[in-house]
Every structure is written in C-alpha cells, then in structure tokens.
Amino acid sequence: MHDDELEVGDAPGRDEVLTAADVADGPIPVHVACVMDGNGRWAARRGLPRTEGHAAGEAALLDAVEGALELGIPWITMYAFSTENWRRPPEEVRYLMGFNESLLMRRRDELNEKGVRIRFAGRRDWRVPKRVLKRMDESIELTKGNRRCTLTMAFNYGGRAEIVDAVRELVRDGVKPEKVTEKAIRSHLYFPDQPDPDLVIRTSGEHRISNFLLWQLAYSELVFTEVLWPDFRRSDLFAGVRDFQRRQRRYGGVT
Ligand code: IPE
C-alpha cells in the first residue's frame, strides 16, 4: 500500500492511536527523552532527498511537545544532532545546521507562548556556525522564564563528550581523587538540575543508544518503535508512556 492511502494515524509501525486520556490516570514520566531517528529512511521511501525527511521531522517535534504539554510532562529532551553526525556528507550537515537555525526562528515564539523553556545540551565548538549559536542564545534568552516544560535540544551532543567535559572541569577545579564521586560528576554535567530521563523513546526500529545521555540513562526505561520520526505524533508519545506505565522499575533492588 502506498503511504498516501493510509488513514490518519496509520503510520507504518503504529498499532493504534492513543489520546492523553488513555494514559492520564497512570504515572506520568517526569522526563522523557527522544532519539528522533529515521528521517533519511522516511524520505528515501518517498523517493525524496534525505533533507526532506529532516524538514518533515519538524511537525513531529512540535506535535510531540504538544503531547508532552497535554500530559504535563515537565522535562523533554530531543536528540537533534550528535557529535558523530559530523561524519555525514557536508551538504547534509550544512542543511541540518541551517534547518535547526530556521526552526528556532520559526517556532520559538510559539513555544514561548506555550510556556516552554528552551535549552541546548552539547558542545559549542567551532564547527557550529555562529549564526546558529546566535539563534540558540536568543531562544534561551526569550524562554528562560518559562517553567511549564523544559525542552532541551541535544545539539552537537555526545554522551561521552559530556562526561569528558565534566571530568575536565573536575580536574581544572583541582578536585582530589577521593572527592571524585558520582555526585561530583553529576554536578558537572551540562544540566545538573535536570532529573534523569524516566523514559527514552527511539524511533525507526533501531535498538541502540547512539551516544545519547550515557550517564543519565543508567536506569531509564527504553521504548523502541518502528515509526519513523517524521511520522511520529503525540499518539506515539502516549503509546510510549503506556509502555512505561507497564514497567516495573527496580533500580537493582527487589520488589
Ligand atoms: C535522524 O534521522 C536525524 C538526525 C540524525 C539528524 P536520520 O537522518 O538518522 O535518518 P536515518 O536513520 O538515516 O533514516
């Protein structure tokens, strides 16, 4: 069947369409993190260039945020560009930089009006164009007073790089070996105030972490869906939350 013939809600890989009411009675995760994957394959299936898949991912991102707001999830983190994504062809990297910049320009006011605080986790190194950094700073500044939900965009983000950066700071501060504790490392992560993700959702049928939040995911519940990111909608977020509600978290203990 061609995708055009699919009914609303029938994204390939989606079992059913859920609403917030379907999960609202159970425990709601405090922090949900998403690996927004499958844009290239979504485009390839339509005979389009990979960049069209990234463009189509914007609607998915916004709808996922709407869903999080509906459920009252206070922290969401979205993996937008990894420290390894620089390995992609230069045209795609260039596109992604420009796309993220224009997405912020197009969407920051709307997110701000909804009470979303925007932040960025990742390295601000020389490879990130200045104008992108400028839009990031403007978005942070514009939304810094919002508390309804914090949206962290993981951009030029790597879990290993984050740990390296934390250790570098500890060394720079002259912290003695016996003072290097889990708490000390945590306090030097990019956002020490942020609770660890309760739930991580990865789209596109890949079952891996790809260097996302390595420290913070120690006890997160992982949900994998076949849905490709551009097809992802709040219903898929709710499905992830329902999976989460069926899990039993033990943190190494017994129940
Ligand atoms: C995710 O989609 C977006 C980024 C990594 C920036 P991909 O571009 O990885 O899409 P696939 O995995 O190749 O289908």
Ligand code: IPE
């Ligand atoms: C992870 O997806 C990074 C983002 C979604 C931004 P990738 O597509 O880069 O991951 P791999 O290469 O398949 O592991």
Ligand code: MG
């Ligand atoms: Mg991918």
